[in-house]
Amino acid sequence: MSTAFLTDHYELTMLRAALHSGVAHRRAVFEVFARHLPGGRRYGVVAGIGRFLDALESFRFGEEELAFLTEHRVVDDRTLDYLADYRFTGHVYGYREGECYFPGSPIMVVEGTFAESVLLETLALSVLNHDCAVASAASRMVHAARSRPIIEMGSRRTHEVAAVAAARAAYLAGFAATSNLMAGRVYGVPTTGTSAHAFTLLHDSERDAFRAQLRSLGSATTLLVDTYDVATAVRVAVELAGGELGAVRIDSGDLAEVAKQVRDQLDALGAHDTRIIVTSDLDEYTIAALAAAPVDGYGVGTSVVTGSGVPTAALVYKLVAREDASGVLRPVAKRSVGKPSRGGRKAAFRRIGPDGHAVAELIVPEGPDAERIAERMAVDMDGDSAEGRNRPMLAQLVRDGEVVGREPLEEARARHRRAMDELPPEAHHLSRGYAAIPTIFAARTDEGPETTPRSIEP
Amino acid sequence: MSTAFLTDHYELTMLRAALHSGVAHRRAVFEVFARHLPGGRRYGVVAGIGRFLDALESFRFGEEELAFLTEHRVVDDRTLDYLADYRFTGHVYGYREGECYFPGSPIMVVEGTFAESVLLETLALSVLNHDCAVASAASRMVHAARSRPIIEMGSRRTHEVAAVAAARAAYLAGFAATSNLMAGRVYGVPTTGTSAHAFTLLHDSERDAFRAQLRSLGSATTLLVDTYDVATAVRVAVELAGGELGAVRIDSGDLAEVAKQVRDQLDALGAHDTRIIVTSDLDEYTIAALAAAPVDGYGVGTSVVTGSGVPTAALVYKLVAREDASGVLRPVAKRSVGKPSRGGRKAAFRRIGPDGHAVAELIVPEGPDAERIAERMAVDMDGDSAEGRNRPMLAQLVRDGEVVGREPLEEARARHRRAMDELPPEAHHLSRGYAAIPTIFAARTDEGPETTPRSIEP
Numbered sequence: 015m016s017t018a019f020l021t022d023h024y025e026l027t028m029l030r031a032a033l034h035s036g037v038a039h040r041r042a043v044f045e046v047f048a049r050h051l052p053g054g055r056r057y058g059v060v061a062g063i064g065r066f067l068d069a070l071e072s073f074r075f076g077e078e079e080l081a082f083l084t085e086h087r088v089v090d091d092r093t094l095d096y097l098a099d100y101r102f103t104g105h106v107y108g109y110r111e112g113e114c115y116f117p118g119s120p121i122m123v124v125e126g127t128f129a130e131s132v133l134l135e136t137l138a139l140s141v142l143n144h145d146c147a148v149a150s151a152a153s154r155m156v157h158a159a160r161s162r163p164i165i166e167m168g169s170r171r172t173h174e175v176a177a178v179a180a181a182r183a184a185y186l187a188g189f190a191a192t193s194n195l196m197a198g199r200v201y202g203v204p205t206t207g208t209s210a211h212a213f214t215l216l217h218d219s220e221r222d223a224f225r226a227q228l229r230s231l232g233s234a235t236t237l238l239v240d241t242y243d244v245a246t247a248v249r250v251a252v253e254l255a256g257g258e259l260g261a262v263r264i265d266s267g268d269l270a271e272v273a274k275q276v277r278d279q280l281d282a283l284g285a286h287d288t289r290i291i292v293t294s295d296l297d298e299y300t301i302a303a304l305a306a307a308p309v310d311g312y313g314v315g316t317s318v319v320t321g322s323g324v325p326t327a328a329l330v331y332k333l334v335a336r337e338d339a340s341g342v343l344r345p346v347a348k349r350s351v352g353k354p355s356r357g358g359r360k361a362a363f364r365r366i367g368p369d370g371h372a373v374a375e376l377i378v379p380e381g382p383d384a385e386r387i388a389e390r391m392a393v394d395m396d397g398d399s400a401e402g403r404n405r406p407m408l409a410q411l412v413r414d415g416e417v418v419g420r421e422p423l424e425e426a427r428a429r430h431r432r433a434m435d436e437l438p439p440e441a442h443h444l445s446r447g448y449a450a451i452p453t454i455f456a457a458r459t460d461e462g463p464e465t466t467p468r469s470i471e472p
Numbered sequence: 473m474s475t476a477f478l479t480d481h482y483e484l485t486m487l488r489a490a491l492h493s494g495v496a497h498r499r500a501v502f503e504v505f506a507r508h509l510p511g512g513r514r515y516g517v518v519a520g521i522g523r524f525l526d527a528l529e530s531f532r533f534g535e536e537e538l539a540f541l542t543e544h545r546v547v548d549d550r551t552l553d554y555l556a557d558y559r560f561t562g563h564v565y566g567y568r569e570g571e572c573y574f575p576g577s578p579i580m581v582v583e584g585t586f587a588e589s590v591l592l593e594t595l596a597l598s599v600l601n602h603d604c605a606v607a608s609a610a611s612r613m614v615h616a617a618r619s620r621p622i623i624e625m626g627s628r629r630t631h632e633v634a635a636v637a638a639a640r641a642a643y644l645a646g647f648a649a650t651s652n653l654m655a656g657r658v659y660g661v662p663t664t665g666t667s668a669h670a671f672t673l674l675h676d677s678e679r680d681a682f683r684a685q686l687r688s689l690g691s692a693t694t695l696l697v698d699t700y701d702v703a704t705a706v707r708v709a710v711e712l713a714g715g716e717l718g719a720v721r722i723d724s725g726d727l728a729e730v731a732k733q734v735r736d737q738l739d740a741l742g743a744h745d746t747r748i749i750v751t752s753d754l755d756e757y758t759i760a761a762l763a764a765a766p767v768d769g770y771g772v773g774t775s776v777v778t779g780s781g782v783p784t785a786a787l788v789y790k791l792v793a794r795e796d797a798s799g800v801l802r803p804v805a806k807r808s809v810g811k812p813s814r815g816g817r818k819a820a821f822r823r824i825g826p827d828g829h830a831v832a833e834l835i836v837p838e839g840p841d842a843e844r845i846a847e848r849m850a851v852d853m854d855g856d857s858a859e860g861r862n863r864p865m866l867a868q869l870v871r872d873g874e875v876v877g878r879e880p881l882e883e884a885r886a887r888h889r890r891a892m893d894e895l896p897p898e899a900h901h902l903s904r905g906y907a908a909i910p911t912i913f914a915a916r917t918d919e920g921p922e923t924t925p926r927s928i929e930p
Contacts, residue, residue, distance in 0.1 A: 173634035226493030266810055
């Protein structure tokens, strides 16, 4: 399926007008970044890059798309000719999936002609705003759960196709599995699940239902024990399955209290290895509150797929440089009130301190001097740069229109574990606050390198 | 594309176990309803029914799906055989799109065998939870905007495919148009848009950009005037386009104040017919606050596609009745703490008072006596039923597996206007509160008709 119409109308009218005025083929640089981390989050998690690369390859205007644009007079003939042959031929650079990001981090950079790059705005933002929002929420939950596994089971609480991407993003951020079968098939995310209350209600008794499930799915299955009376259900479950019973799931009530009672009951019945899984409107806060409860795993639905209060990541796609009439690439930035942008193509480095923890995000003008400038900024900041190192953040994802940055989802997942270890401990506070590390721009990146650090947000 | 894998793993394992225990083909009734209206909303808006009917027809297990289920041992051979031939053969009833709903309203009812009906749970909830959340938020914005048009432009703030459904839901609830081209192509929603800041920045001057846009798109276009200095931009815009200029768009700053200044300036320049469109993180509250400002239209992005703080509608899909061993359909309901369900297949009527406003949602046991029972409940409630009427809410959408409830989107949109007129005035308060009308259940709908009204979620 073509992804070209997952796009705002105005991308096409801008193209039309720019073709008319003759500037459509000026070289241009667009940058994806967040002005702030919504919800008082301490860090964001990059996710969706792989999905964007897939979508980019399907960004083609076929007959149906062209017919619609003609019929509705969105564009003129010259624009139709351009679109019929549309292929992105430029470069894309980006932070790799699983990396953390901060306000101003240039998490994706698109270089090409204005015409070919502007068309990608809506699609790039849709993918990244959604996936980063889910991954950022999921990452906090994973940390709050410590080593206990979390299953993503929120498909029913979000758009049916968004659910597949949400399952991918949650897994990337450290969730153990998903309930979503499509995410299993398309992305290889492990899928899991056993039964709902309807299954128990379908049978003439809870005992009948448990027996049916055990016989069909084996004694390692998870039995849902809160359809009627929890204590009765647990007794019947162990009676039928013995100590082999894999797990029981509790989906209502005071989970900490019920989990304790169930653990005691299971132990008294000799079912020491039977695990307790809890579900029911969990989020990072309730997971953290269950740290001392005898819980072996969590199922999380609504909160992870809706970003736990932050359903979109506030990422924007801004023109930061374009060719002028004499062929020179010039930084540009709008001056709209309260919506600052910084012009110029940028490089980004994460400053890692001597203890291995990140201390700053350094943003400098892209160019042969970028590393040197970042190093000098670190010296200015620390007084002693030899104790740390600067980790470059941008990787090439697309070269001359060809996708070169694909990687297995497991690599992104492993990278996120490393990125989490690299964050300073205060990044893991669940309370609202500022970004865990400052973003420091080489002053006036849009006019040339200077080294006076300037911080945004805080 | 098959929609069958937009589904939770456990729907398949429940099916497997129920086939094993021999109860899979019991007749069953599932009901979609909301236990509450999240966010303190006064009413919800039904949306997504049409999308669900489309998705139902593509709910088929093809070779790829079956191969995945085999390889991952999700199901056994008996289940694979069942799935290979899967077609939904039952009935679906529902509230029509555009109707308002309240806690407990049975907005969709699925009747069939347990096997064929349980498989639809995840898909039905994904579609309805998403679309109802968007439509419910959009409806409040439309009311707050009074007769001024609103354009939906949130595609970039939500998943790229969810964006298409969001545009549809917002239009259904009264938005005038969308930026999303796919929603135009697939659902016939009017699309619109002109230019972004990048277009101005691409040109060597704002004047060049405006001239290019006017020449290419005509003087009826909307010029974005806040890239640099608003007053300068407005002056240049009118200088180039004269009083023919269609509109200016303001995307930053104190919108009420800037709109007033721009209106004064436009009028002073003789551009009395040039409209003012405002955008920039608007929601129902900021729209309401702009009521007195000289604004002619709104563009709304993030808040509408994310449900304005309520990104999912809290709808559940619950088994309310199933056949027992002797072939009798029995009401069922779980007893989980804090998650009440009412068993039994239900009929629903909206009680309309003598002034034409809704006064209650009446829920009674489905059957030949349903209308009579509802009428008696109204008498008990009012003392004089002759002054009002009961409007039946459930329509047949699928008969013996065949979709019979399709309708043009425009019909749903017109229905929502009528549904809004029917609501009592207090339904339109933007503050948090209770449902605008009580939902009254014929007592013990799960055991037989009684007429004592019992209200939930007042």
